[in-house]
Amino acid sequence: MEKRIPIAIGVRLTHAQDPLASEAELTYTDNVSAHGARLACSRPWQIGEVAQVTSLKDEITISGEVAYCLMLPDKRYFIGLNFKDRRVTWSAYCTYSAT
Numbered sequence: 001m002e003k004r005i006p007i008a009i010g011v012r013l014t015h016a017q018d019p020l021a022s023e024a025e026l027t028y029t030d031n032v033s034a035h036g037a038r039l040a041c042s043r044p045w046q047i048g049e050v051a052q053v054t055s056l057k058d059e060i061t062i063s064g065e066v067a068y069c070l071m072l073p074d075k076r077y078f079i080g081l082n083f084k085d086r087r088v089t090w091s092a093y094c095t096y097s098a099t
Contacts, residue, residue, distance in 0.1 A: 002033035009055055009092045013041060016050035016063045026056070032093045035083045036064065045069045045079045053081065055090040062086050 009029045030038040037053065045051065045066045054061040064081030071077055088094075 002035060003097075004031040004033045004036075004038075005093065005096050006031045007092060007096055009057070009090055011039065011056060012054040013039060014052045014054075016052045030078060032088055032090070034087050034097070036067070036081055037083070037088065038078050038080050041077050041079055044071065044077055051079070051081060055092070058089075058091050060090055062088065 007029060009032065011027060011029060013025045013027055014023075025041055025043075027040050027042075030040060032038075039053065047066050047068065049066045050063055051066060052061050052063050062083050063086075064083045067080040067082045069077055069079050
């Protein structure tokens with residue numbers, strides 16, 4: 001269990017299988033840990049799908065597997081992503097995780 005930091009980071013969300021064919025969604029994180037993040041999004045994702053998340057500030061892309069998808073009352077979704085093989089190196093996360 002890793003410490004989650006409640007931080008909104010602007011990101012671009014796409015499917016990893018074909019990021020050029022899928023429409024990118026500009027969205028934000030709800031919280032971030034060293035190996036995962038929860039993101040708001042406009043459509044449901046399936047558990048096990050692989051997403052690419054690119055921080056808008058740093059242009060650093062991390063691929064993650066969808067661990068869960070939660071529908072919100074306003075018909076938006078939160079998805080939980082697991083970045084198994086990579087640590088989050090986005091500058092905003094690094095700044096707040098050090099405190």
